[in-house]
Amino acid sequence: MEFDFICDRDGLCSLELNGGEQTALERWFNAEERQSVAALDDILKVVAALKEGKKREFVSNDAEFQITLTPDDCFIVANWLLFDTEFEAKFGRQPTDELEEESLSADENDARAECGLDDFAYLLEEWRVFLLENQS
Numbered sequence: 001m002e003f004d005f006i007c008d009r010d011g012l013c014s015l016e017l018n019g020g021e022q023t024a025l026e027r028w029f030n031a032e033e034r035q036s037v038a039a040l041d042d043i044l045k046v047v048a049a050l051k052e053g054k055k056r057e058f059v060s061n062d063a064e065f066q067i068t069l070t071p072d073d074c075f076i077v078a079n080w081l082l083f084d085t086e087f088e089a090k091f092g093r094q095p096t097d098e099l100e101e102e103s104l105s106a107d108e109n110d111a112r113a114e115c116g117l118d119d120f121a122y123l124l125e126e127w128r129v130f131l132l133e134n135q136s
Helices: 023-030 037-051 079-091 098-110 117-134
Strands: 003-007 013-017 058-061 065-069 073-078 112-116
Touching (some): 037 058, 073 079
Antiparallel strands (some): 003 013, 065 073
16 A cells, blocks of 8 residues: 655645545545544554454544445545445435436545555554654
8 A cells, every 4th residue: 555644734644545445545544533642542453352352343434434444444434425324225226317327436445445444544643653753
């Protein structure tokens, strides 16, 4: 996974993932909640517990995303997509035309991401170091 960290002239830090396939992961990292080193430390503790076998799964929601961590993987899904899936399971998919369906499919691809837990942990650690170096 290739990435760049950016700090603009106003001191706002952001992560840019190269390849464009992990938009949800990029947006999760760039959320205000992940600008806090303390919040990152909490997540890194969870990752360590998963790797040590002390936890089997971790699920957390924020305003935009749900993150699920397992000993092997990280899954990030936009909350609206979870709601859409629940709605579909309960009421069935509403008929849409082909163009709408294509657009929805592209939005869904941007609303979910997955990677290995080791890659996620590495990205968290690097992001934490970058924030420490660039935030006052």
